[in-house]
Amino acid sequence: MQSGDVIALRVAGWGTEYLEDTSHRRLVLEYYDREQLPLRRYLLCLGVDQENCREILQETFLRLHQHLLAGGDQTNLRAWLFRVAHNLARNSQTAFHASRTGPLADAMTAGELASGGASVEDELLAKERTVRLHRAMQELSAAQRECLVLRSQGLKYREIAGVLNLSTSTVGENIQRGLERLKDVL
Amino acid sequence: MNVPDHLTDDLLVRAFDDELSDREEILVNAHLPGCEGCRQRYGAVRQLSGRIESVIAAGVPDALPNDRDALVERLEAAHVRPAPLPVGRSALRSFRWIGPIAAAVLLALLFVPRLARLLSENPTTASQDRPSATFEVDGETFIPLPYSNPDLPMSAPHIVEMQVPVASLASAGVMFEPVSNEAMASDRSVLADVLVGLDGQPLGVHVLSVE
Numbered sequence: 053m054q055s056g057d058v059i060a061l062r063v064a065g066w067g068t069e070y071l072e073d074t075s076h077r078r079l080v081l082e083y084y085d086r087e088q089l090p091l092r093r094y095l096l097c098l099g100v101d102q103e104n105c106r107e108i109l110q111e112t113f114l115r116l117h118q119h120l121l122a123g124g125d126q127t128n129l130r131a132w133l134f135r136v137a138h139n140l141a142r143n144s145q146t147a148f149h150a151s152r153t154g155p156l157a158d159a160m161t162a163g164e165l166a167s168g169g170a171s172v173e174d175e176l177l178a179k180e181r182t183v184r185l186h187r188a189m190q191e192l193s194a195a196q197r198e199c200l201v202l203r204s205q206g207l208k209y210r211e212i213a214g215v216l217n218l219s220t221s222t223v224g225e226n227i228q229r230g231l232e233r234l235k236d237v238l
Numbered sequence: 239m240n241v242p243d244h245l246t247d248d249l250l251v252r253a254f255d256d257e258l259s260d261r262e263e264i265l266v267n268a269h270l271p272g273c274e275g276c277r278q279r280y281g282a283v284r285q286l287s288g289r290i291e292s293v294i295a296a297g298v299p300d301a302l303p304n305d306r307d308a309l310v311e312r313l314e315a316a317h318v319r320p321a322p323l324p325v326g327r328s329a330l331r332s333f334r335w336i337g338p339i340a341a342a343v344l345l346a347l348l349f350v351p352r353l354a355r356l357l358s359e360n361p362t363t364a365s366q367d368r369p370s371a372t373f374e375v376d377g378e379t380f381i382p383l384p385y386s387n388p389d390l391p392m393s394a395p396h397i398v399e400m401q402v403p404v405a406s407l408a409s410a411g412v413m414f415e416p417v418s419n420e421a422m423a424s425d426r427s428v429l430a431d432v433l434v435g436l437d438g439q440p441l442g443v444h445v446l447s448v449e
Contacts, residue, residue, distance in 0.1 A: 077313045084309060093298045106305055113309055117316065186293050204291045209257050224257070228248050235286055 076120040083129060084113050090205040091137050097189075097201045100141050108144065112137045131211040134202065138215050181238065188237035196230035199223050245269055245276045247283075254283045373442065380433050380442030398434060401427040402443065 088109055095105045115136050116129065125132075189197055195216065202212045209227075213220045245253075245266060252258050253266045270276055372379045404426045433442040 080313060081306075081310065084306065088301055088305075089298070092301065093294050096298055097294055102299075106302075109305070110309055110312065114312055114316065117313055182289070182293055182296065185289055189290070189293065200290060201294055203255065204287070204294050209255070224248065224252060227255070228251055231251060231283065231286060232247065234290065235282065238286065238289070 076117055079120060080113050080117045083116060083133065087130060087133055088113075091133060094134065094201050094205060095137060095141055097197065098138075098141050100144065104141075104144055108137055108140045111140055128211065128214075131207060131214050134205075134207065134211070135215045138198075184237055185234060188234050192230050192233060193226075195222075196226045196233075199226040200230045200234075203227055244273060245279075247279070250276065250280045250283050254280065254287060380431070380444045382442050398432050399446070400430065400432055402430045402432070402445075403427045 091109060091112065092105055095108060096102075100108060112133055116133060119132070120126070189200070192200070195218070198216055199212055199218075202215060203209075207215070209220045209223045212218070212223045216223070218226075249258070249262060249266060252262070253270075258266060270280065372381055429446045431444040431446060433444075
């Protein structure tokens with residue numbers, strides 16, 4: 053908002069609450085543009101279906117708006133978003149139970165993966181390897197899979213710990229053991 | 239896997255994730271350049287991590303454009319409307335963060351002497367006999383008082399209902415209709431809305447009732 057807008061609002065007698073809310077909404081949309089894809093990846097990997105994923109995302113960012121309006125802590129909103137999305141997914145009936153047949157698995161079996169421009173044999177090998185890796189990820193414990201997915205979205209161990217309500221050392225162990233199992237598959 | 243005289247897998251993974259303590263970082267930086275085996279294992283961690291990222295990213299379709307539009311609409315529906323300044327008794331009710339009683343007592347203590355002083359110093363600025371000297375805030379008419387910074391925005395919680403000594407108002411030339419000798423007695427007070435600026439100075443007064 054430009055200073056001229058602020059003055060116009062003051063002239064119109066609009067209160068500071070409106071000005072703050074406008075600023076909060078803009079911040080929410082900035083975070084949406086930046087984080088909706090990593091959040092969707094995480095939710096889909098949890099086994100949330102597409103429709104629920106969309107609804108959880110909407111609800112997550114509406115809660116961010118409420119959080120900002122209430123003067124909530126803004127020190128790490130990215131981790132906050134993942135935590136809220138995680139909790140919303142956990143509350144939904146379908147999440148955490150459909151991980152083996154989720155949309156990600158459907159996409160894999162339907163051969164929707166990007167080929168990368170390699171030869172046909174290389175493509176097939178890469179696709180086969182990716183499918184195996186994906187299946188192996190579904191065999192991990194929920195905590196290991198969640199830690200690995202959050203890690204892949206760039207969260208630090210202490211942030212993952214905050215999202216999943218685990219200790220930082222437990223996050224490290226889950227990542228370590230998860231990688232160990234996936235390495236064996238490959 | 240722990241390999242004697244080599245870095246553990248745990249250290250290599252945390253090195254890749256930039257999660258080492260200062261001491262561990264020194265250890266890894268000292269060991270890794272000179273150990274081909276550990277470098278290969280470190281490379282394997284990096285490769286596996288990259289593949290995991292690819293797997294996670296691969297099956298996720300792009301967001302629908304109307305998802306963002308839907309969020310904008312829902313935010314718009316939920317947003318704080320430009321609130322009109324509450325008038326009269328509703329103003330006091332909007333004092334959410336302070337109990338009404340505590341607020342009234344505190345502000346009365348703070349502002350009555352100041353209001354009296356300001357009114358007596360600037361008797362010409364406040365008069366209900368001259369409508370042009372008044373101003374309106376969302377339907378409520380206030381008699382203006384000297385104000386330190388008129389550029390400050392006015393906001394809803396800053397209207398307070400309080401008792402103002404009649405003597406202060408009378409000295410400022412504020413008259414009531416109908417004029418009542420009893421009401422104008424110098425030891426009486428009137429119920430009034432006082433509009434307070436964000437800098438804490440009284441901006442205007444609106445007499446609500448005479449006791």
